[in-house]
Amino acid sequence: MESSDADRGPTFDGIRIGRPATGALIDAGYRTIADLPADLRELSSLHGVGPRAIKLITEARSA
Template sequence: MAASSLDILPPVGAPAARSLRDAGYSSLRELADADRAELSRLHGVGPKALRLIEEALKEHGLALR
């Protein structure tokens, strides 16, 4: 069975992906309702990564808080 796009992190770049995984986020589903300000404090998670995460969540009717 193929993983759905909710089961993986969006393509945010290696530093951001590492920081997200280190913070306990291993899938887009786990980012739903995460605190935007908290994510922005993670290494590598800048405006572009946040935009990509928000766009991916929006495709599924989900959002950051």
Template sequence: MMASTGGLPRSIGAPATRALNAAGYTDLAQLADVPAAELSKLHGVGPKALRLLREALEARGTSLT
């Protein structure tokens, strides 16, 4: 199971984590400047996961586009 250390935040939930991993995103830093619309197309990535990813990225000084 993916840990949040260097990976994706656990708070986004298992379905979103699985969807992002399947799409090749295994680390939060990889999501910087990725369009939110692209991520929302992934089955398992809903509004809550997108909000949590935005918040996590903003805490690092980056964001989704």
């Protein structure tokens, strides 16, 4: 199994955003919340990253 096909689980850097969003962020080269762009709306272009994932990441950044 290639790494891009591996199940990375539903958690990205401690945030439970779901498997599709986690996979999309990892495939795009993001490894931590700090790696993400300042404007999280840019992530909505990634297949698998929806409004819920962006909301959860935004909340985690604010905490």
